[in-house]
Amino acid sequence: MTVLEQGTITIHTENIFPIIKKSLYTDHEVFFRELVSNGVDAISKLKTIARTGEYSGETGEPEIIVEVDKDNKTLSITDNGIGLTADEIKKYINQVAFSSAEEFIEKYQSNADNAIIGHFGLGFYSSFMVARQVEIDTLSYQEGAQAVHWTCDGSPEFKLEDSNRTQRGTTITLTLMDDELEYSEASRIRQLVKTYCDFMPVSIKMDGETLNRQKAPWRESPSNLTDDDYLDLYRYLYPFQEDPLLWVHLNTDYPFIVNGILYFPKLKPDVDVSQGNIKLFCNQVFVSEHCEEIIPKFLLPLRGVIDSTDIPLNISRSALQSNRTVRKIADYVAKKVGDRLKEVYRDDRKEYIRCWQDIGTFVKFGSLNDEKFKKQVEDILVFRTTYKPEPTDSQKPEEADDAWESSENTAGSFDEQGNYYTTLNEYLERNKERHENSVFYCTEEAAQATYIELHKSQGLEVLFLDSFIDTHFISFLEREHSDVKFQRVDSEINDELIDKDSNKTEIVDPKTNKTRSEQIKELFEKSLNKPSVNIRTEALKSEDTPPAMVLLPEAMRRLQDMTALMQQQKADFPDNHVLLVNTSHPLIQNLANLSQGSIEGAESPSAELADMICHHVYDLALMAQKGFDANGMKSFVERSNHVLTELTQRAV
DSSP: OOOOOOOOOOOOHHHHHHHHHHHSOSOTTHHHHHHHHHHHHHHHHHHHHHHHTSOOSOOOSOEEEEEEETTTTEEEEEEOSSOOOHHHHHHHTSSTTOOHHHHHHHHTTTTOOTTOOOOSSOGGGGGGGTEEEEEEEEEOSSTTOOOEEEEEOSSSOEEEEEOOOOSSEEEEEEEEOGGGGGGGSHHHHHHHIIIIITTOSSEEEETTEEOOOOOOGGGSOGGGOOHHHHHHHHHHHSTTSOOOSEEEEEEEOSSSOEEEEEEEOOOOTTOOTTSOEEEEEETTEEEESOOGGGSOGGGTTOEEEEEOSSSOBOTTSSSBOOOHHHHHHHHHHHHHHHHHHHHHHHHOHHHHHHHHHHHHHHHHHHHHHOHHHHHHHGGGOOEEESOOOOOOTTSOGGGHHHHHHHSSOOOOEEOTTSOEEEOHHHHHHHTHHHHTTEEEEESOTTTTHHHHHHHHHTTOOEEEOOSTTHHHHHHHHHHHTTTOEEEETTTOOOGGGBOTTSOTTOEEETTTTEEHHHHHHHHHHHHHOOTTEEEEEEOBSOTTOOSEEEEOOHHHHHHHHHHHHHTTSOOOOOSSEEEEEETTSHHHHHHHHHTHHHHTTOOOHHHHHHHHHHHHHHHHHHHHTTOOOHHHHHHHHHHHHHHHHHHHHHHO
């Protein structure tokens, strides 16, 4: 192969300059952040040089002064930092993307202040997005330095000349374009300071007033902060929101630098768990409202601040570049959150239980999606339960929780409503003699109240898995505990709930040789005429049990739920289900006597009424399961009116 030519690619400044001005940043307003950051860097560099002994003069009170002039359409930003010489302007300003911060850090590696913000050398040129002319007036800290003045109108041409400036530092003056005059308004500048520069460690002043807070609590040691300090920051960052439940302070400098404070908020029903709410900072400079790339998905609803110089930003600082460091930081954040939750669980169980309704969503979602996090929190997963520890004879019921907490066996706690919480292992240990390796649970307390009470009446403990995430979490628990059977309270009737000594086999009709149970089953099958409904008769123990209950077999119900989930729609009530008729209930026993004519084929008012009551009993069982549609409700109301009319006529 013949080489035709070999050389160096040439980039013409007249071609790249419009790209820098128009496409470097997505938001024009970030020019202000870049210029103020440069000023903060200049002040930080002066401090570093003074520490090394290269500068022995007065550093003065560090500050950045912002001035606006609406009449002359100008905005100026002045710092009292290190300043620039003519040669430095030629090197760092005239050579695009030659970052003075990078070179400075290399030179003063051991003494450099960690607050050096700029690393790209392009931030200064963002000013041309809003200005038709930019001027630099600067005086270096170096002894005998000559002040210089640099001017550029946005073309590759510039002018560099001597200046009469006598104060060390730099002033950047922008003559704004006509369609960018909003940046000559004092109110707009205040808003920009609050958004981007509020926590910069140097005071930013305008008209003699300091505009920024300066102190960044997340850069402080946790031992120096009070609860009020954490709450004040949260209320400032998220005004008009409820106070957070808990917070986690991040503070590490190896193998990467990360500082921050993350808050667990109270979750709203309409929370979008895919949207991040954590603010990203770089050396106390605001970068973005979102930092999804460095936060594990299950922690996205958290709020707060993450500040790191090791997060790789693109040139405009508007997006993260995914790499190994980002992934390591995400793992670190997840571990710190897990450690904090374990700490609260260990040291303040009542507080942990108080917050569980909200933090439980994070813990469960994290367990589903992050193996390391799951290992951290698997012993602090708690569930509301029907069980309550019995108080001793000398205790009042309300004192039982305190006694339980103070004992060696801290197996759970009460919330403010008197509900008790337990771990799954505690549940299994407590019930191993009654139903070893079986877990009874409910998903809707109101709809399944009858089934819950039936279990409670026979001393069977029920766990509440009724949050929106629990549909998925139940399957997760079954995978983690493969030897445990999870059974929803309305899926099947446990043998302990059935009266084995009932007269189920007693013959009540000598003509047909049928038992009471067979008679009732035949009655319901004939009245309902629904082949998809499996009629089952049992004598249940509890006196408060309803005349009939609808059971949804576990496997069938889950298959239907999964199908609905895949189709992103609400699951319909299964056509195939079990109607359990309670033969020990007085209504069912009376119904059997009333229906005798119907079973023998006779048409009589009693038979017709018995038929309607069968439908009514079935409808009530469906209603308890929220299994009614509009047509079903209409039929129920019409039948109710008919039954009541029939009964009142008989009474008269």
